[in-house]
Amino acid sequence: MDIRYASEATPGRPNEDCVVAGDGWVVLLDGATQRPDVDSGCVHGPRWLVARLAGELARLLTAEAAAPLADLLAEAIGGARRAHADGCDLTNPDSPSTTAAVVRRRGERLDWLVLADSPVVIDLDGRIEVVLDDRTARLPSYTAEAVRRLRNAPGGFWVAGARPEAAYEAVTGSATLSDVRRLAVLSDGAARLVERFGLLDWRGLLDVLDREGPAELIRRTRLAELAETAAERAGRRGKRHDDATAALVRFR
Numbered sequence: 326m327d328i329r330y331a332s333e334a335t336p337g338r339p340n341e342d343c344v345v346a347g348d349g350w351v352v353l354l355d356g357a358t359q360r361p362d363v364d365s366g367c368v369h370g371p372r373w374l375v376a377r378l379a380g381e382l383a384r385l386l387t388a389e390a391a392a393p394l395a396d397l398l399a400e401a402i403g404g405a406r407r408a409h410a411d412g413c414d415l416t417n418p419d420s421p422s423t424t425a426a427v428v429r430r431r432g433e434r435l436d437w438l439v440l441a442d443s444p445v446v447i448d449l450d451g452r453i454e455v456v457l458d459d460r461t462a463r464l465p466s467y468t469a470e471a472v473r474r475l476r477n478a479p480g481g482f483w484v485a486g487a488r489p490e491a492a493y494e495a496v497t498g499s500a501t502l503s504d505v506r507r508l509a510v511l512s513d514g515a516a517r518l519v520e521r522f523g524l525l526d527w528r529g530l531l532d533v534l535d536r537e538g539p540a541e542l543i544r545r546t547r548l549a550e551l552a553e554t555a556a557e558r559a560g561r562r563g564k565r566h567d568d569a570t571a572a573l574v575r576f577r
Contacts, residue, residue: 326349326430326574326575326576326577327574327575327576327577328346328351328572328573328574329538329539329572329573330344330346330351330510330539330570330571330572330573331538331539331540331543331570331571332344332543332568332569332570332571333543333547333568333569333570334568335514335564335566335568336547336566338568339372340372340568341356341358341370341372341375341568342354342355342356342375342512342514342568342569342570343356343375343376343378343379343570344379344510344570344572345379345380345382346572347383347386348387349390349429349430349431350427350428350429350430351427351428351429351510351572351574352382352383352386352425352426352427353424353425353426353443353510353511353512353570353572354375354378354379354424354425354426354443355375355423355424355441355442355443355512355513355514355568355570356370356371356372356374356375356421356422356423357421357422357423357424357484358371358564359371359419359421360469363419363469364417364419365417365419365420365421366413366414366415366416366417366419366420367409367413367417367420367421368410368412368413369409369410369413369421370421371421371422371423373421374405374421374422374423374486375423377404377405377408378401378402378405378423378425378485381400381401381402381404381405382397382398382401382425382427385397385400385401386427386429390429390431391431391432393497394427394429394436394437394438394495394497395438395492395493395495396492398425398427398438398440398485398492398495399489399490399491399492399493400489401485402485402486402487402488402489402491403489405487406487406489409487415487416487418473418474418476419473419476420486420487421486422476422477422485422486423441423484423486424440424441424442424443424484424485424513425438425439425440425441425443425492425495426438426439426440426443426444426445426510426511428445428508428510428574430502431499433501433502433503434499434500434501434502435447435499435500435501435502435505435508436497436498436499437456437497437498437499438492438495438497439456439457439458439495439496439497440458440483440484440491440492440494440495440496441458441460441461441482441483441484441485442457442458442459442461442462442513443510443511443512443513444456444457444511444513444516445508445509445510445511446508446509446511446527446530446531447500447505447507447508448505448507448508448528448531449500449504449506450504450505450506451506453527453528453531454500455527456496456498457496458482458483458495458496460481460482461482464481464482467562477491483495502576505576506575506576507531507535507573507574507575507576508531508573508574509530509531509534509571509572509573509574510572510574511570511571511572512567512568512569512570512571513567514546514566514567514568514569514570515539515543515546515569515571516530517546517549517550517567517569518530518533518542518545518546518549521549521561521563522549522553524545524549530542531573533545534571534573535573535575538573539571539572542569542571543569543571546569547566547569550565550566553565
């Protein structure tokens with residue numbers, strides 16, 4: 326596996342994405358930005374959480390290469406949970422949380438896991454398979470109270486935070502390794518040329534990554550964000566800018 330990645334923060338803000346890679350695996354986490362008027366009940370923020378989870382997952386993927394990815398994510402969440410301070414209220418639904426996308430080579434198989442909106446895009450011998458957890462795009466309401474009620478709840482959406490059982494709500498799968506040509510692991514901020522702006526399809530996004538690299542994909546995304554008109558922005562959900570992280574994996 327040849328792995329290249331780039332990550333860029335929302336202009337003027339710290340980066341709450343995190344990507345780590347090792348021998349045969351990639352992990353991408355996209356921390357949920359906390360609203361300043363919301364009490365999370367925790368002394369930590371999303372950057373702390375993604376760093377802890379990334380470290381736990383890197384250790385586990387190195388030491389337990391064949392374990393189911395959902396088991397590893399559950400164990401990593403448990404490890405991060407134990408690292409919280411005594412004063413952190415982990416029953417608070419607004420406690421720090423993150424997406425999780427993991428890809429791993431396991432013998433002659435390629436495994437993947439996607440929890441929340443960080444997609445994995447796979448070129449399977451010319452056929453593009455997009456692994457999406459789109460539950461955040463199908464909520465009945467996006468008011469602060471509705472999102473709070475639906476986070477890590479049946480009928481809502483699931484994220485990695487303080488509840489290890491959320492790992493078993495992830496979208497998982499595998500493929501024969503010899504069928505895989507290339508793949509991308511993306512935060513939603515790096516998927517915007519497809520999902521928000523419609524300037525590329527998924528194959529086109531993979532082509533940009535493959536030919537011009539992850540940094541170029543992010544550069545084009547920033548240009549599209551800057552070109553978005555106020556009227557266009559009013560008709561779309563989400564922030565004008567977002568942290569953007571993209572990893573490209575080629576198979577030699």
